[in-house]
Amino acid sequence: MIDPRLSVIDERLGRIKRLIAVASGKGGVGKSLIASTLALILSEKGFRAGLMDLDFTNPSTHLILGAESAYPLEDKGVVPPKVRGVSYTSISFFTGGKPSPLRGEDVTNAFIEILALTRWGDLDYLVIDTPPGMGDALLDLLRLIKRVGFLVVSTPSRLSLETIKKLIEILRSVRAQVIGVVENMASAEMKSIRGEVEELGERYLGSISFDPEVEEAIGNPDKLLGIRFAEDLRKVADKLV
């Protein structure tokens, strides 16, 4: 038996110029915040930007964007709603805020379903927020979307750094594009990972200072774009476009 959904994925993504997956391997480093804010910044710069939340068991981009009431339009597929100019999709549309405990096979199926049904249309950038870990979501991403580039996020912590080293090793082994590394939650007290990143032969895209205002800005894209976190991320975005 053949799963026909796989045959339309390339076509569904065909009018997207660039796909950027935000990944880290480790949880709690700010992937979802960076992915959401990056999509907002790209849209602010005048690009047609989209955001796909791949964290099916614990999505959070809808909370960051204040998009709890957003819902897609069903028109010969699923048309993502726009949230402050960003075409947006998340499993949270369909789970109604309830926990969705999914095993690997279910994660794969949900991902394929979303890829096969979503009509993104013309986009300059699609930012993909990935869940922590190097499990099903990452492997599916590598299998199903060949031309995705990875924006790797780490904190200055050695624990985070060691994890991204493993992630980069995996990405290199399958010849996936590593766009570079962003250092999040940087502070004067912590040594920067810039040297280690460059030693790895990867591009250090910049650091984002720890910003206590982030918490207050969650759920309010306008506020989010006005804080230092976004200011630092804009400098990173400038290197991507």
Next chain:
Amino acid sequence: MHEWALAEAVVSAASKLAGERGLGKITLVKIKVGELQQIDLEVFKFALSQIAEKLLPEAGFEISVERAEFRCRACGRTWRFRGEELDPEIREAIHVIPEVAHAFLRCPRCGSPDFEVVKGRGVWIESIVGEKSG
């Protein structure tokens, strides 16, 4: 209606399959639809006929529906999907992404969310019938 998107996927996959197998034309596509998908069969058939007009003009479509069945991984209980007992919003959500059933359904015996969809999920091409080209 995302029946159109699924119909598009079926026609595209059948057409690619025909190319791989050297079939000049396809006369029949047998499709299995899982109950969990809750597809509107009339819309799906109409979408298939419209989309196939250009790519597979001589194809007929035979559709069978497979009942959905779950098995609890915690206690082993099996049970059937009863979409008619669910709220319309939940039905709609499961219709779009069947995996969200895990957010709304629980094992009727032990209450676990850890169950597998034994059958009745997805849309599948079971077989295609055609004629070799040349």
